[in-house]
Amino acid sequence: MATTPNNTAAAKQDSKPGFVYLPLIAGWLVPGAGHFLLGKWGRGALLAASIVGMFATGIAMQGRLYSSAHDILDILCLAGDLGNGLLYVVGRIAGLGVDQVQMTTADWGSRFIEVAGLLNVIAAVDAHNLRTGRKA
């Protein structure tokens, strides 16, 4: 049976020593770190710049960092925020973000922060796919 390029890549990646979920976890905690661990410096730098840039723009727009959830929409927003990994933790410790959104731009800022978290999750999963060989 012929071996497809993807199967070959997967076999090569699976033979690598180390914890297979490390790029996934590192990529979630620090944007771009999963790709840096795999030696994808350019991709990692672009992902980190985009995700941190979107998070910082959200904070600069007085966006809200959710700390608790009272209804289903709050739960979704909190889940998005948690996707930022350590950025969220540092933001909460530093007291960044506002508790109550009072301006239109602050509402956009909250969405920026949540989407940054969701994009970070996509980037972390991409790093995991690179590690397992599912993606070249």
Next chain:
Amino acid sequence: MTHFTAVLIFALFASVVFGITQRETPKRMLRYGIYCFVLFAGSAIVLSWVMFLIAR
């Protein structure tokens, strides 16, 4: 910051991540990133005109 500036910044950052994560080769990543950016910005402009015409 205007609403349109926010749209462009959002489109830029999201398109970079989509391009890198959804395609495999650098050339295809760039093309898909540009495609996503144009769709984000273009759809915002089209929907803005639609809402403007509805509100008249």
